[in-house]
Amino acid sequence: MLLGLDHLVIAVTDPDAAAAHLEASVGLACTGGGRHPAWGTFNRLAWLGDTYIELIGVFDRSLAPNGTVSLAVLDALDTSHTGLVSYAVASDDLDADVARLREGGSPLGDVELRSRTRPDGEVVRWRATFPPTLGPSEPPFVIEHELVGAEWGDRAREVRAELAHPLGGPARILAIELPVADIEIAAGAYARTVGIEFPDMDPRGATARVGSQAIRLAHGAPLWNPAVVEIEAIGFTPAPASREIDALGVRWRVRA
Known part of the structure; x- marks a missing residue:
């Protein structure tokens, strides 16, 4: 079953600089990240509960064509396009979901085992399946995480659900x-x-719901009109003013 938005893939030239800009402009802090040695990419992550924002860049152009996401990131950066290049929805049973969707004619690819090495050396693992083409106007890929360790273990998920961001406290997409x-x-x-x-x-436009979150399709030009990410600030006293910020090629709407 599809559970909700897993993460947003935002292509940037320098993930560390982008993380600093995201914190200064939107008030979201990046507290994790790492490297994908096989694909020549590295990232910083901003957690909003179990949904996260991935700021991803390329450190080795020769390796980026080896991965579906890394190739999409490289293509975007080569055309000077920073911003959302794709996103993932989460599954709690990827094999069953892929089998069901393929029976209905879905072009999703085979399930792939993937990993990332954190700065502390821990290897984070997940499985994913991809549509034929990734892009901000294309369907998302589907992912299932290995629910262990410092990012996906029970305690880690409890802690990040209460993570206070610089904008004033916990937040969710x-x-x-x-x-x-x-x-x-x-x-x-x-x-x-x-x-x-x-x-x-x-x-x-059109609206769909996946879990507790919404996906909206709006008429526009993907390379000219930015994707919009709507964020809710949770439990703020006093409530911050709602605002809209353009940063990193994305329009961020922060609601109290």
């Missing part, structure tokens, strides 16, 4: 809004590829 050239075509691709249906559709 409510929704993402993605620009697409044709609402109906994009919604059809989502349904066919990952089984996400958009029951609320009109010429201006």
Whole structure:
């Protein structure tokens, strides 16, 4: 079953500098990250509960074509496009989900075992399946994490659910809004590829829910109109003012 948004993949030239900018401009702190030695990429992570923002860059161009996500990041950076390049939805049974979707004609690829080495040496592992093409207007990939260790063990998940960000306290992602050239075509691709249906559709956009979060498709040009990430500040006293910030090629809407 699909549980919700897992993470947003944001291509940046320098993840450390991008992390500092995200904290200064939006108020979200990056507290983790690491390297993908096989794909020549490295990242910083901002956790919002079990959904995270991945700021990812390339340290070895020769290795980036080896991975689906790393190639998408390299292509984006080569065209001077920083911002959302893809995102993942989380599954609690990836094998069953892939089998079900493929029976319905989904073009999802085979499940792949992947890993990342943290700065402390711990190896974080997950499995993922990818659509034929990644992009901000394309369906997401699907991921299932190995629920152990300093990032995905029970205690780690409890701690980050209460993580206080510089904007004033814990936060969570409510929704993402993605620009697409044709609402109906994009919604059809989502349904066919990952089984996400958009029951609320009109010429201006379409909305689907995955778990407690929303995915909105809005009419626009993916390379010109930024993706929108809507964040809720949880339990703030006094409540901060709602605001909208453009940073790292993304529009961030922070709601009290």
